[in-house]
Amino acid sequence: MPWPPCLSVSLSLLSLSLVSPALGAPGGALSFLALGDWGGLPEPPFVTPRQVATAAAMGRAAAELGGDFVLALGDNFYYEGVKDEWDPRFQDTFERVFVSPGLRGVPWFVMAGNHDHAGNVTAQLRYSRHSPRWYGRDTGSPRVPKCPRGSPRVRCGHGQVRYGQVRQGQTGVTGTGEHRVSAYLCGRDHNLQYLEEGGVAYVLSGAGNFMEESRPHERSVPPGALRFFYGSPESPGGFAHVRLEPRGATVTFLESTGRVLHRVTLPPRL
Numbered sequence: 040m041p042w043p044p045c046l047s048v049s050l051s052l053l054s055l056s057l058v059s060p061a062l063g064a065p066g067g068a069l070s071f072l073a074l075g076d077w078g079g080l081p082e083p084p085f086v087t088p089r090q091v092a093t094a095a096a097m098g099r100a101a102a103e104l105g106g107d108f109v110l111a112l113g114d115n116f117y118y119e120g121v122k123d124e125w126d127p128r129f130q131d132t133f134e135r136v137f138v139s140p141g142l143r144g145v146p147w148f149v150m151a152g153n154h155d156h157a158g159n160v161t162a163q164l165r166y167s168r169h170s171p172r173w174y175g176r177d178t179g180s181p182r183v184p185k186c187p188r189g190s191p192r193v194r195c196g197h198g199q200v201r202y203g204q205v206r207q208g209q210t211g212v213t214g215t216g217e218h219r220v221s222a223y224l225c226g227r228d229h230n231l232q233y234l235e236e237g238g239v240a241y242v243l244s245g246a247g248n249f250m251e252e253s254r255p256h257e258r259s260v261p262p263g264a265l266r267f268f269y270g271s272p273e274s275p276g277g278f279a280h281v282r283l284e285p286r287g288a289t290v291t292f293l294e295s296t297g298r299v300l301h302r303v304t305l306p307p308r309l
């Protein structure tokens with residue numbers, strides 16, 4: 040199966056990327072798991088309990104809800120990325136952790152976060168040559184299913200969104216005109232958030248390794264925009280499942296217990 044054009048040009052390790060379902064298949068659905076801020080620890084055991092629980096829960100979710108790929112939203116290796124493409128962290132914090140049967144053969148499309156930029160991002164791109172499931176910016180030709188035609192346009196980045204970060208504050212812009220998107224996915228804050236504002240759905244999934252309730256920028260988000268926030272320090276982590284369909288999308292926030300925390304259905308245009 041070749042790359043669909045909508046994914047091959049867009050899923051970037053370095054910057055914002057655009058999944059343009061308009062180029063996709065006429066029918067069917069495309070499901071993926073969105074995971075952010077999941078990058079373990081720089082000392083043994085190189086993982087957090089939350090990361091391990093989340094990896095297992097992602098496998099179950101992929102098996103039960105569908106998982107054509109994983110979208111890794113950055114901060115893949117705490118706290119300073121990797122040194123080179125042979126860095127043992129690729130094994131310790133990625134390959135040996137995400138071993139659930141439900142994730143077998145599932146490709147990962149990987150973006151870099153601020154912690155990855157503290158190390159060697161080129162090495163993370165090059166790692167595509169070493170792993171059959173790790174894909175950075177347009178490297179190689181993995182198996183990727185087609186995107187449903189007419190489903191919402193989705194953009195993603197580690198932290199580049201206008202809203203959606205009640206801890207870090209606003210850091211980016213939304214697209215306009217042809218580049219206007221219906222949904223943004225990001226991480227950076229270490230929790231789960233869903234916001235709607237100005238016709239854009241903001242899906243924040245940053246609970247793959249740490250979880251915190253910190254929200255000092257909450258008042259800079261327009262009143263009513265924040266529809267869901269979950270950052271319990273006792274929680275074993277969480278992630279988002281996104282299902283793109285010809286006439287809409289469903290976003291499900293899951294805790295790593297398997298509990299559904301929040302679900303929202305989106306039309307092609309909000």
Ligand SMILES: *[C@@H]1O[C@H](CO)[C@@H](O)[C@H](O)[C@H]1NC(C)=O
Nearest residue numbers: 122123124125159161162165
């Ligand atoms: C970054 O990683 C690449 C790929 O492994 C390597 O060639 C390069 O030397 C590394 N850069 C540094 C500064 O170590």
